[in-house]
Amino acid sequence: MAGLLSQNINIAQQSIKGQFLRTALTVVIIAIGITALVGILSSVKALEGTIGGGLSGIGANTFNIQRYAFTMKRRGGGERNKVNPVISYREVKEFEEQWDFPFTQVGVSFQATSQAEVKSEDRKTKPKVIIAGVNANYTENAGLNIGEGRGFSSFDIKNNARVCIxxxxxxxxxxxxLNPIGQTLSIRGSKFTVIGLLEEKGSTFGNNIDLRVLIPIDVARSIYTSPYINYDLSVKVKDEQFMDGAKDRATVLFRNIRGLSPVESDNFGLIQSDQLLGTANEIKGILYIAAFIISGITIFGSSIALMNIMLVSVTERTREIGVRKALGAKRSTISWQFFIETVLISQYGSILGILLGLLIGYIVSNVLEVEFSMPWMPVILATIISIIIAIFSGVIPAIKAAKLDPIEALRYE
Known part of the structure; x- marks a missing residue:
């Protein structure tokens, strides 16, 4: 049995070499479908990590007031092109002072720059450090954990202490x-004492959010004086049952601060952490559907192409089949020969597609600066699909070859 299988494989390999161009085109078509499937699914897996890092700016039971709402729904008419004003320092201070909802706390922050050069006594970073001005509640509201040292106190913020996390x-x-706690670093010539070290969060969309420095918000405003700075407000609700009430209260308060009339629509966005997570899952679902649709169409086309090339092969080798049958070859032997040839072509396409798909996933991971992990499920799925292609495409040509009458086949020219 093993010898017959080896013989059929050798015959299949010779046949593939004999019709190399047609076989190569079929392999490429199969590979395109498998590449789409593995590439998109492995890229989605890489995106899951960076989206998780991107959501780290909003902690659990927290909502943010931002310049724009984040939604996948397309708005019509003038709303689509509406430009919301930046959230100013005056507005966030008014909100912070007037906010009195129970079991909540307000965080205020702004990103001063993402291209800062930070120095210690004998070292300096590349100009790619994020500097953010924050208040005492920001780290807890953002779901950030202090690994060493401590967070900001109200005293640090009110007295503009030259300290940083x-x-x-x-x-x-x-x-x-060295232990960073107590060390001194310099930002634009201003000295800061390190009081806290954040736990690792990872990268998000190519930005390393672990390469950042948090400083008191008014100190940051004195160092970075760019006009039209946009601030972010976050509200952490300590008891989830008050979430809806807190969101309603925040919307009303901020509308009053902005002087909006009852008939005017909101010119700011209110975003909750679970809404962002739901949107991220929705995007992921769309990408999965796209992967299966693209690969499905391509794989179906490649199955038809593979079946056709095998039917042509049966026709071209009719005389060869007749000779083999005349020499005593059984129907099962003939059918297995052509079926094995179909399987080999399908597997060549599968291997090429998997390798190209993994390459795409690896490139996406490097661009997003997240760790690449082997997407075993897409690889296994691609292998199963290639086997299904072989079965679908190989059965009919194999049966046709096995049913050929040896006398008529020998007469075929």
């Missing part, structure tokens, strides 16, 4: 081998 990667950049 650094991301986990800043330790390696500036304080290799």
């Amino acid at each position: 650094i991301g986990s990667d800043m330790e390696d950049e500036l304080f290799q081998g």
